[in-house]
Amino acid sequence: MKDYALIEAFQAGDEFAFVGIYNRYKGAVYAFCCKMLVDSEQAQDVTQETFLRIYENRDRLLKSSSFKSWLFTIARNQCLNSLRRSKRHTGFDVNLESSLPAMETPYSKMEKNEQVRFVTQFIQSLKPEYREVLILREYQNLTYEEIAAVTRSSISAVKSRLFKARRKLGKVMEPMWVLEYPSAVEKDRGKKVAVLRQQN
Amino acid sequence: MPDNPNTSDTQGAACSLDGSDVLHRYLDGELSLDVQPELFEHMADCEGCRRLMESVLAFRRMSRQEYLAYPPAADDVFFERLAQLKTRTEQVDREEDRKPLWNSRRSISLRSALALASIVFLIGLLVPMPARTDYATALIQFEVERVQFEPTDLVVIESPIYHWVDGITVEATRADSQVPRETF
Numbered sequence: 364m365k366d367y368a369l370i371e372a373f374q375a376g377d378e379f380a381f382v383g384i385y386n387r388y389k390g391a392v393y394a395f396c397c398k399m400l401v402d403s404e405q406a407q408d409v410t411q412e413t414f415l416r417i418y419e420n421r422d423r424l425l426k427s428s429s430f431k432s433w434l435f436t437i438a439r440n441q442c443l444n445s446l447r448r449s450k451r452h453t454g455f456d457v458n459l460e461s462s463l464p465a466m467e468t469p470y471s472k473m474e475k476n477e478q479v480r481f482v483t484q485f486i487q488s489l490k491p492e493y494r495e496v497l498i499l500r501e502y503q504n505l506t507y508e509e510i511a512a513v514t515r516s517s518i519s520a521v522k523s524r525l526f527k528a529r530r531k532l533g534k535v536m537e538p539m540w541v542l543e544y545p546s547a548v549e550k551d552r553g554k555k556v557a558v559l560r561q562q563n
Numbered sequence: 564m565p566d567n568p569n570t571s572d573t574q575g576a577a578c579s580l581d582g583s584d585v586l587h588r589y590l591d592g593e594l595s596l597d598v599q600p601e602l603f604e605h606m607a608d609c610e611g612c613r614r615l616m617e618s619v620l621a622f623r624r625m626s627r628q629e630y631l632a633y634p635p636a637a638d639d640v641f642f643e644r645l646a647q648l649k650t651r652t653e654q655v656d657r658e659e660d661r662k663p664l665w666n667s668r669r670s671i672s673l674r675s676a677l678a679l680a681s682i683v684f685l686i687g688l689l690v691p692m693p694a695r696t697d698y699a700t701a702l703i704q705f706e707v708e709r710v711q712f713e714p715t716d717l718v719v720i721e722s723p724i725y726h727w728v729d730g731i732t733v734e735a736t737r738a739d740s741q742v743p744r745e746t747f
């Protein structure tokens with residue numbers, strides 16, 4: 364069954380269609396919440412809350428053009444509420460690097476769990492307004508326009524936040540690349556690799 | 564990390580794309596094909612941009628290493644919560660059933676109400692056919708805009724009276740007259 368048929372049936376009061384929508388989207392919503400909240404238990408609760416709201420507010424969907432945008436708008440607001448409630452607003456400034464551990468392993472040598480940990484720590488180091496944009500783009504594959512709709516901001520604001528988050532990522536990962544391609548590193552970069560190697 | 568090499572600091576001056584979003588748009592599949600060769604040409608000479616792109620692509624690969632499966636136990640909790648929500652909704656509906664028809668906010672009741680209205684028209688009134696159809700359509704549109712399904716907040720209060728059209732007067736709850744609340 365196609366998405367729109369499922370959604371139409373759901374709005375017409377078909378309970379099975381709602382279960383279908385839930386099963387189809389719960390994974391994406393859960394992944395989004397996990398990354399936003401960095402807490403799987405809270406993410407489960409917020410995922411459930413999101414779908415309960417979808418169920419309750421199905422009549423409002425008529426006005427919304429994209430179900431996915433609507434879904435993530437609700438999920439996003441629930442996440443922000445949850446962060447506010449638990450006062451875990453602890454994202455650091457986008458320019459701050461102290462929250463991340465020094466990268467001493469070249470990317471290609473990182474174990475799977477190290478990679479997961481790095482990603483989690485990086486996301487956690489972002490303030491919610493940067494975090495949500497990066498997650499919606501890199502995990503949920505939403506367009507700039509969809510992200511703007513979900514986060515109630517302009518496309519240019521979305522781009523500015525997304526690119527800033529990525530530039531921070533580039534900075535944080537730079538040492539990894541230096542270790543990754545030591546032969547390609549020229550001049551003063553060579554010294555930095557040497558320093559990092561000594562530290563190891 | 565005082566020794567952290569810094570791409571934008573060391574390369575910033577040399578990079579002609581500094582401050583441009585071309586690279587990001589390429590990464591997001593939003594850069595048109597005819598501009599792409601220019602970008603690649605630039606990247607051949609600009610280590611900073613190459614690294615930034617590599618970083619984003621590596622981040623993408625790394626972020627796919629983690630499979631976040633929604634636990635089956637959480638499904639059980641969800642359907643439990645959904646059942647509770649429905650029970651609450653049904654209770655409200657049953658109360659509403661004892662009240663005049665228009666108190667109900669379910670689309671099914673709207674249909675019955677419209678049917679009733681049509682019957683009244685057919686029997687008693689000499690309204691021309693097209694006018695009646697338009698009116699029904701308008702009613703549906705109005706209802707679509709107005710309905711907000713929030714049973715937890717719903718309190719049935721002493722109702723104001725809506726005068727719809729000659730011969731039909733209906734009651735509405737106070738909640739009906741409110742503009743849908745922005746809940747998030």
Ligand SMILES: [Zn+2]
Nearest residue numbers: 578580609612
């Ligand atoms: Zn460049």
